[in-house]
Amino acid sequence: MVDNVRAFWRKYGFRWGDMAIIVLVIGLAIGSALFFWQSKTDALSCQISQDGQVLYDITLDASSQQTITLSGDYDGYLVENTIQIDGESVYFAHATCPDQVCVHAGVLTRGGQIAVCLPSRISVKLVGSDVENQVDAMA
């Protein structure tokens, strides 16, 4: 086996320096693959936006606990929304909007999930966490 490898190297005129370069390139390729793989399995985070502007980007873990109250103007009426972060779950706990669609959206627990309050133009989105196993969009 070793003789075969040596014969191959001699046949194509490789030197030890060439081998070092090849090992370096392969090492870099494996290293970058691991880097990108790890970056795709980041922790779950919660993005809360209003009018398309991200107001909060919160990394979630089992101990996360936060209550966020936001308000928006809806045809002259003040709409208040209470967003509850409970560990790796997020939901609209309360809203004074007329349609209550945001509250009915339920509890967000997985990347790709989104809940929106149209009257106050607030969206809550979960991102990150195992891209391969989350949905890209909900219909």
Added chain:
Amino acid sequence: MKKYLTCAGLLCLFLSGCSQQSVATSEFYAMNTVMSTQVYADSQSEADALSAAIEVGINTLEQTISRTRSDSDITAINQAQGAWVEVSESTYAVILQTKSYAALTDGAFDPTVATLTDLWGIGTEAEGIPAAEDLQAALETVGYWNIKTKQEGESYFVCLENGAKLDLGGIGKGLAANQSLTTAQALLDDQTTPDMLLMLGGNIVVSGTNPNRESGLWTVGIADPNSPATAILTLSLTDTTVVTSGDYERYFEQDGVRYHHLLDPTTGYPAQSDLQSVTVVHADSMFADAMSTALYVMGLEQAQAFCMEQGLQAVFVTDDMQVLPTASLYDCATFVGEDAGYTYGG
């Protein structure tokens, strides 16, 4: 020489692994819903330009098809009291299309339900159950056959008979989806399929390659009507659009009864369907938009027969918690609704 070629090959392999597309994301409000876009391109400037063009195009379209703006073609037609109104070629084409969808579905989808929609006011401060006599009066104005069109040379005219009013809200987001694809393709010289994901309310556009998945496909979740942020079925797709109509999207409840926004043009009331939602998968998003509404109004049995007859791809979620895709969708579908109490297939 060969050793240098080998090294160069390995280097190319490494560099190709590193190549990443630039992405432009945006979230904005239009057509009474939240819209978000993810557009991928070789450079950031190209992705940003595509994303901006899509957003501008949708905002412009909203003004064109709005029935609340005083300067739109639709407002002019609705206020003309039966007189002929000259409209743009694009508005004319859209009205012809919607009329054809209404005829195809025998009125289950009807763009002249505006008077009914206004009476119910679902999703607004004024929502409530209309008086029976008001509903009856409104019903007499509903009917796609009341839409009359004519072309004289390069001029296009529309009029509405019997007091009918047009509302293109039922296909607005689908039209926006189609227009966005056309815009992106035009900017890419019509040669390349844009890599992008558009979420226009419940209208999803998946196009080109998803750079975040090995398969290159996009995963679209079909919402659980009882908990809409959670998927009960996922579809792995590309180069198509996915549109859902469901009774959970906009509604109010009174005395324990849910009154939703999918009105039956024959009764004037929210459709008494045995479905919770219908999702249509079709390359033409405006068509899918109209069909999802029509299939919901038809109810399961008639809707399944219609899909079979028309070769439509759809997913039905029934009142008794069944998730029923049409046969051709099984290959790209994954059922994930077991924990929520749903059963799959029929």
